[in-house]
Amino acid sequence: MGLRRSLYKTPAQLRAMVEPGLITAAALQALRPAVVAGATTAEIDAIAYETIVGRGAESNFQLVRGYRHTTCISVNEQVVHGIPGERVLQPGDIVSIDCGAQFKGWNGDSAITIVVPDPSRPELVAARQRLSEVTEDSLWAGIAALASAHRVGEIGDAVQTHIESSGEGYGILRDYVGHGIGRKMHEGPTVFNYRVADLGPEVRPGLCLAIEPMVVAGDEATLVEDDDWTVSTVDGRDGSHWEHSVAVHDGGIWVLTEPDGGAAKLAEFGVVPVEIA
Structure with missing residues (x-):
């Protein structure tokens, strides 16, 4: 029973989750203009760090044992956990950036993917x-499914259904999944990005999840590079990673890492997010 109770936060704790989510969103927004050909991944990482610290928070990625960067930046065949450094972005690169902030002991976690423009290779960019x-x-x-879900596993069903409906034949990483979030960046429960037989815990007020599909253009098989962090596709095909932290509360759901709570994107699904009171 103790583990089960820990999955659900009080209204006051949910309110405390709002600011770290907004700080995380601000960091990703600040670095977007820097994702251009000629920029290094270290320069992009520095922008995220300055934004987070400037808001009175700290990088929760830097709190992970053995990791000293503010973001993970993964390029092309790298899907997740790429280490920022001296790599120079090239025209046409697909760049996934994962970032998080901890504020007053509470965490936010989000990821975006950006394609660097390349007018000389429109088909690759497209x-x-x-x-x-x-x-x-x-x-x-997946977030829209959470609004009416009874069990956490319904999220993965919605994610997989959408990817399959694209008709592109994309793969979904199986070894890397979403998670709960709160006092720690990574908490229970596991949030699968695909259908599972065990639908997992009940969805009810107090649940906070980081939903993060990791999708690849080809086969889902991956390997960990020699740096012991970077996850790349075995077949060398491209990857993409998107993530948001989302809270379930008495009034509905609220995307903590979007300033509008997800209103613009959720409108396409007929879901109206409700701000945490």
Whole structure:
């Protein structure tokens, strides 16, 4: 019973989750203009750090044992956990950026994917943009499902259904999944991005989840690079990663890592988010 209770937060705790979510969103928004050809991933990481610290928070990624960066930046065949450094972005690169902030002991976690413009290779850019769009839309399909779900596993069903309906034949990473979020960046329950037989815990007020589909253009098989962090596709095909932290409360759901609570994107699904009182 103790583990089960820990999944659900009090109204006051949900309110405390709002600011770290907004700080995380601000960091990702601040770095967007810097994701251009010629920029290094370290320069992009520095913008996120300055934004988070400037808001009185700290990077929760830097609190992970053995990791000293504010973001994970994954390029092309790298899907997640790429380490920022001296890599210079090239025209046409598909870049996934994962970021989080901890504020007064509470956490936010979010990820975006950006395709660097390349007018000389419109077909490549279009293919990569399509991968990003399908991944992002599958995230919103999962969030929308949460609004009426009875069990957490219904999220993965919605994510997989959306990806399959794209007709692109994309793969979904199986070894990397979403999670609960709160006092720690990674808490229970596990949030699968695909259908599972065990639908898991009940969805009810107090549940906070980080939903994060990781989708690849080809086969879902991955490997961990020699840096012991970066996860890349075995077949060298592109990957995309989108993520939001979402709270379930008495009034409905609220996307903590979107300033509008997800209103613009959820409107496409007929879902109206309700601000946490």
